[in-house]
Amino acid sequence: MRYLAVALLLVPLTGAAWTDPFPVKPCNGVDIQDVDMDTVQGYFEKGLLTAKQLTQCYIDRINLVNPHFRTVxxxxxxxLEIAHDLDQERIQNGPRGPLHGIPILTKDNIATADKVPTSAGSLALINKTVPRDAHVAALLRLSGAVLLGHANLAEFADYIAYDDYSEGYSDRGGQTRNCFNATQQTSGSSSGSAQSVVGNLCMAAIGTETDGSILLPAMHAGIIGIKPTVGRVSRAGVVPGSLSQDTVGPHARTFRDAAYILDAISGVDWRDNATFNAVVSGTAVRARNFSEAVTDRSALKGAKFGIPWDVLWSSSAGSVTHREAFLEVFRQLEDAGAILYNNTNIPRIRELQYPYGWGDAIDTPEELWARTYLHVDLYNGIDGYLRNLKESQIRSFQELLEWEDEHNSSTGALGGGEIWVSGADNFVRANATHGIMNETYYLAKLWRHELSRTGIDTALTHIAADGTLTLLDGLLVPMAGGGIFDSPSSGLPAAAHYPAVTLPIGQDPWQLPFGLGIWGTAFDEDKLIRYGSAIDDLIRWRGKPQFYNYETTEIPFDPRWPGFFDIPPSDA
Structure with a gap:
């Protein structure tokens, strides 16, 4: 990856006087800062607030904050019209459910058949017409949510370029910045979704993930992120990254809010065959009661968690900057009655995972690289998506690449002074595959999927010295990083198609949040929500973004965690 100069904050922020430039104003006289859905529904019921008023307040805040942070x-x-109609419906018929009148942002790769173009952040798709709502968007409308607009993202969900890109940047939306400190990382393609939630620009948001793009942005926003099992939520109408690994999930301030959303968007969709996997596995009946799994710290008594030390905790994510905070969480968990099993390691993890962030293990043979099959998936997924667009002059992956080649020769991003255009080197690599699913494709895909799946399942079974088997409730992983590195705690559940959650536990000297992740096996979302919400109730950490360095405009933004130069510990 090419690292380019940016304006860096080279010293930690420690006690300097600072006034929040964007305080959250009361909405119709009620406090909406970090408010949850149950509280808002109470406001609605008491007549203290309407959905239209709340929507207007979020629109006003977007107009205030977004010119600097580009999250929307x-x-x-x-x-506003949608919110008004939902207010009238509430008066006449009562609320449809917990999402009735709740303003939610959807990532700009989730199709909405309305006046907001779905472009995956690309100027190439800004005037193209989608055939219908994505299944997720349709279900959100059915639940009574107000689709507030589209969140910014890393263009084409980070898959347009490897060598010439800026994390969280799109040619259409400009550079998404971190609301805690604008010089620091947002990490992952659903940057706008996560930062909009923590910045109080919406109640909740929907992100997508191929590898890390729900979990890592939630980590750096200090919020809750849920990456569902592939097939739990339909991907129909989502601009694909990899149909074999893509999933859709919520960003929210609380586990209950995230569970409400997962209740609404889960289920079978005939346009996405992967959604039938839940039926085959016998878990379809759990598709719409995730909010019932939310609990408190009392659920931790007797809970069993594994700590996979090798690679995950021994890498930069477990660096000295965060280690004491993680150890304190472990102490609190044990005090609450949880049982921790150390070194429940994942077999062959060193063949699968780069220790210091996203990517293949250092010595992985090229024919087994993830991109060996992801390039093929990218070509076929986007090619199929483009062919279903209406009134579009770009009807194939090849034509999209030609458009990018022509327009990337000049600058002109819509970034309010941020003039830069991303490259398309990854598209070039994907186009070279012609979408051919040959022996090499299947070998790389199945090798990584099977080793990741069996590795997580094996780690979830602890074997004591006397041979006693203990089935664990989840694997605890660090959601943090250091230096130019980032958390390696997303690649394995992505390749395994397994669920994971992340919750915030602290903040580093540069004001950047970090968190704790939990991994489970297929369709284990209810269990992860149960124990994630219990740990969240125990820790109760929430950071308030101060919008440090909000006037910075420099891009590209390649280096991860600029200003945080930590030496990775030895792997010995």
């Missing part, structure tokens, strides 16, 4: 790519011009 476009507001839905019909949002």
């Amino acid at each position: 790519i476009q507001i839905n011009p019909d949002a």
